Amino acid sequence: MNALGWSRLQFAFTITYHYLFPQLTMGLALLIVVMKALGLKRSGTRWNDLARFWGRVFALNFAVGVVTGIPMEFQFGTNWARFSNATGGVIGLTLAMEGLFAFFAESAFLGLFLFGERKLGPRGHLLAALMVFLGSWLSGYFIVVTNAFMQHPVGYAQDASGRLTLASFSAFVFNPWGLWQYAHTMTAAVITGSFVVSAVAAYWTLIGQFPEHARACLRLGVVAGLIACTMQIFPTGDRQGRLVARFQPASLAAMEGKFESGGHAELDIIGQPNVEERRLENPIVVPATLSFLAYGSFGATVEGLNDVPRDQWPDNVELLYFAYHMMVGLGTLQLGLMGGSALLLWLGRLERTRAVLWILMLAFPFPYIATTAGWTTAELGRQPWIVYGLQRTARATSPDLGAGDVVFTVLGYAGLYFLIGILFLWLVLREIAHGPAEPDAMASR
Amino acid sequence: MHALWFAILALMLTAYVVLDGFDLGAGIVHTFVARTNEDRRTVLAAIGPLWDGNEVWLLAAGGVFVFAFPRAYAAAFSGLYLALMIVLWLLVLRGVSIEFRSKVDHPLWRSAWDSVFAISSTALAIVLGVAIGNVVRGFPIDASGYFHEDLFGAARSRHPGAIDLLSTVYGELGLTALGAHGATFLAWKTSGALGVRSVAAARRLWAVSLVLFTLATALTAVEAPVFARHVVARPWLLPFPMATVAAAGIARASLGAGRPLRAFLTSCGFLASMLVATAGALYPALLPSVIDESFTLDAYNAASDRAGLEIGLWVWVPAIALSIVYFAYLFWSFRGKAEGTHHHY
Numbered sequence: 001m002n003a004l005g006w007s008r009l010q011f012a013f014t015i016t017y018h019y020l021f022p023q024l025t026m027g028l029a030l031l032i033v034v035m036k037a038l039g040l041k042r043s044g045t046r047w048n049d050l051a052r053f054w055g056r057v058f059a060l061n062f063a064v065g066v067v068t069g070i071p072m073e074f075q076f077g078t079n080w081a082r083f084s085n086a087t088g089g090v091i092g093l094t095l096a097m098e099g100l101f102a103f104f105a106e107s108a109f110l111g112l113f114l115f116g117e118r119k120l121g122p123r124g125h126l127l128a129a130l131m132v133f134l135g136s137w138l139s140g141y142f143i144v145v146t147n148a149f150m151q152h153p154v155g156y157a158q159d160a161s162g163r164l165t166l167a168s169f170s171a172f173v174f175n176p177w178g179l180w181q182y183a184h185t186m187t188a189a190v191i192t193g194s195f196v197v198s199a200v201a202a203y204w205t206l207i208g209q210f211p212e213h214a215r216a217c218l219r220l221g222v223v224a225g226l227i228a229c230t231m232q233i234f235p236t237g238d239r240q241g242r243l244v245a246r247f248q249p250a251s252l253a254a255m256e257g258k259f260e261s262g263g264h265a266e267l268d269i270i271g272q273p274n275v276e277e278r279r280l281e282n283p284i285v286v287p288a289t290l291s292f293l294a295y296g297s298f299g300a301t302v303e304g305l306n307d308v309p310r311d312q313w314p315d316n317v318e319l320l321y322f323a324y325h326m327m328v329g330l331g332t333l334q335l336g337l338m339g340g341s342a343l344l345l346w347l348g349r350l351e352r353t354r355a356v357l358w359i360l361m362l363a364f365p366f367p368y369i370a371t372t373a374g375w376t377t378a379e380l381g382r383q384p385w386i387v388y389g390l391q392r393t394a395r396a397t398s399p400d401l402g403a404g405d406v407v408f409t410v411l412g413y414a415g416l417y418f419l420i421g422i423l424f425l426w427l428v429l430r431e432i433a434h435g436p437a438e439p440d441a442m443a444s445r
Numbered sequence: 446m447h448a449l450w451f452a453i454l455a456l457m458l459t460a461y462v463v464l465d466g467f468d469l470g471a472g473i474v475h476t477f478v479a480r481t482n483e484d485r486r487t488v489l490a491a492i493g494p495l496w497d498g499n500e501v502w503l504l505a506a507g508g509v510f511v512f513a514f515p516r517a518y519a520a521a522f523s524g525l526y527l528a529l530m531i532v533l534w535l536l537v538l539r540g541v542s543i544e545f546r547s548k549v550d551h552p553l554w555r556s557a558w559d560s561v562f563a564i565s566s567t568a569l570a571i572v573l574g575v576a577i578g579n580v581v582r583g584f585p586i587d588a589s590g591y592f593h594e595d596l597f598g599a600a601r602s603r604h605p606g607a608i609d610l611l612s613t614v615y616g617e618l619g620l621t622a623l624g625a626h627g628a629t630f631l632a633w634k635t636s637g638a639l640g641v642r643s644v645a646a647a648r649r650l651w652a653v654s655l656v657l658f659t660l661a662t663a664l665t666a667v668e669a670p671v672f673a674r675h676v677v678a679r680p681w682l683l684p685f686p687m688a689t690v691a692a693a694g695i696a697r698a699s700l701g702a703g704r705p706l707r708a709f710l711t712s713c714g715f716l717a718s719m720l721v722a723t724a725g726a727l728y729p730a731l732l733p734s735v736i737d738e739s740f741t742l743d744a745y746n747a748a749s750d751r752a753g754l755e756i757g758l759w760v761w762v763p764a765i766a767l768s769i770v771y772f773a774y775l776f777w778s779f780r781g782k783a784e785g786t787h788h789h790y
């Protein structure tokens with residue numbers, strides 16, 4: 001593998017690892033606001049205890065998210081210098097705005113949320129939670145819009161040397177691709193948050209600890225989870241898919257493992273793409289559905305990879321195909337699980353149905369896998385472009401960077417992140433075991 | 446427009462060094478001034494709610510850099526690949542050490558993170574100084590607009606690498622100046638034995654910083670002739686180094702006189718005047734080339750398109766106004782002395 005391959009691996013690894021943390025932060029931020037609002041309305045300390053408990057989990061997540069986020073912004077320059085050079089005049093704006101508008105608010109108000117409850121009073125504390133939520137969701141927006149520009153560049157002009165410059169601020173910041181991608185990404189974050197909250201609640205319920213708090217968390221997690229899982233598929237996933245069909249037809253063909261073009265295109269549930277022989281092996285298909293989902297009509301023609309020049313195919317069709325199918329499969333499974341749990345909750349039987357509690361407790365990795373698979377789909381689907389139709393990934397690397405340097409840093413990140421991951425898991429598990437009781441009660445912290 | 450964005454970038458980097466500087470500095474002196482677990486918790490409680498926001502200035506400055514001067518950003522970050530990656534790892538470790546230390550009450554866990562915090566802060570302060578030394582001296586940028594610089598060059602190599610005599614002195618200055626800044630901050634925010642030791646450490650570090658500042662200035666005149674020529678040609682720059690020397694003296698005296706807040710504010714002035722003078726003497730260069738002056742990446746040839754920069758200004762002005770409000774509010778809400786026992790850390 002050359003410097004290009006290692007740089008791609010490094011970016012893929014560091015961004016995947018990094019995004020394990022913000023997805024929970026953003027999802028939890030919303031749920032914490034709901035907890036604080038309920039705490040204001042309902043009697044008892046339950047909701048405020050929970051807001052404090054999830055605030056501690058949030059803080060640990062936030063810390064790892066922040067430190068693993070810093071290398072992301074700087075890797076644009078270190079490993080992808082020709083990309084930054086060509087597009088910095090456009091995407092630099094949203095990267096700077098993320099810091100200026102979102103991170104400052106988030107970090108300032110997180111300090112107040114974590115340390116200032118007594119000083120701020122209940123309403124002030126809710127306001128701090130709200131600002132943390134707004135800050136984290138705003139930072140998500142700026143990053144998604146940056147990615148949306150790479151997927152579907154709009155609002156730019158190109159100068160004589162090929163560099164992109166900002167032509168229209170509003171076109172760039174309100175990229176239609178970005179709006180649906182953002183909605184899809186944020187509902188995914190809420191799913192992660194609600195699955196984690198439900199898993200912890202299921203655990204407490206199963207061992208009979210903190211029954212009041214567990215009941216509250218279970219209700220909040222399942223209700224939020226059902227809403228988010230539904231929105232994940234419709235409308236956000238549906239609209240995202242139509243955008244891919246319209247603007248990245250080669251990507252859609254690879255995601256679906258379609259080589260032949262034609263109308264009444266079938267939707268395959270699963271199969272194994274054989275890229276050499278250009279066919280899908282062992283497909284299980286639903287007739288004509290892909291044409292309908294992509295274009296709203298059963299007769300619509302879906303372009304297959306055979307009609308796309310070979311040098312414009314996504315360069316890893318197989319991984320793209322499976323990433324996409326894992327995302328869709330898990331998304332469906334998650335909706336089924338939350339739908340079933342919500343039904344039991346409505347019937348008042350969820351807390352007694354231990355089998356479902358077991359599943360809820362163990363299912364928390366699903367949204368993390370689905371989110372990772374979703375981003376893998378987006379990023380592999382965009383290939384061979386780093387900016388769709390404008391700059392190829394192969395021409396985006398740093399010109400003087402050798403493979404040896406990048407292998408060294410890939411290994412460095414692997415070791416460092418492995419260590420942090422283990423310590424993080426251990427600390428979070430301690431918090432969960434300790435539960436929503438006051439931290440002062442925890443052996444002389 | 447280009448000069449304005451150069452100034453904005455310089456301003457944001459200065460804000461970063463002044464703000465993150467005090468929490469880096471607190472890390473540098475951490476194990477020396479804070480001896481007991483209580484003291485160490487106090488140090489972390491003093492910077493705990495603030496360090497993360499301070500570090501955001503680095504991210505925001507990075508965003509401004511790539512937006513306004515993409516060519517220079519691309520060249521600098523790819524050319525200094527390994528150096529930057531090591532900085533990033535240090536930043537990761539340091540952030541983790543601050544947040545993880547308090548979570549487990551075990552003496553070995555805590556001293557391990559204390560060491561990580563102190564070592565990463567120390568290394569980062571040195572690297573910041575080395576980085577400024579490199580910018581002052583210049584880079585082997587060729588006609589391609591890129592360069593590749595080793596960390597340290599072999600004796601035979603054409604170019605000495607990122608770490609040479611000049612940048613080493615700058616690195617030492619970075620270490621003592623930020624150490625003094627951090628110790629002064631602790632002198633202001635803490636009391637008792639910790640406060641007394643912080644005052645003593647700060648006074649010593651201020652004296653060393655003054656010596657190193659003089660040495661670095663003299664060495665710059667020899668090693669970075671273009672830079673030195675700019676200083677001579679721009680007499681309006683002269684008050685800045687004088688202010689730097691005066692600020693170090695005043696900060697030291699104020700500490701002796703028991704006026705730690707005044708000492709801290711002059712300490713901010715010390716760092717700011719030093720950085721403003723450096724930026725003023727560099728202008729318009731962002732990355733000077735040591736191969737040929739015509740290869741230098743400056744605020745004009747490395748900048749984004751003018752129309753884009755104008756749009757950016759409409760975004761930057763309200764953003765920075767809002768940030769100042771947040772920061773003022775944050776510092777106000779955590780005013781007063783920090784105490785380890787009543788906080789999260």
